[in-house]
Amino acid sequence: MENAPIDGLEALERHLNVLVEKPETPFDAKLFDDVELQLTPTNTPPLLPR
Known part of the structure; x- marks a missing residue:
């Protein structure tokens, strides 16, 4: 089963940075x-490993 993309993850990562x-x-x-x-x-x- 392929993982569905998580919408907004890139925006959250940018915000955290x-x-x-x-x-x-x-x-x-x-x-x-x-x-x-x-x-x-x-x-x-x-x-998790990110």
């Missing part, structure tokens, strides 16, 4: 929510 570089950046909880709602036991393991 900005937060690391500029901690004063406002936290965008919607990005986390959008990705979290798509996570399943099947598509989560490929994210």
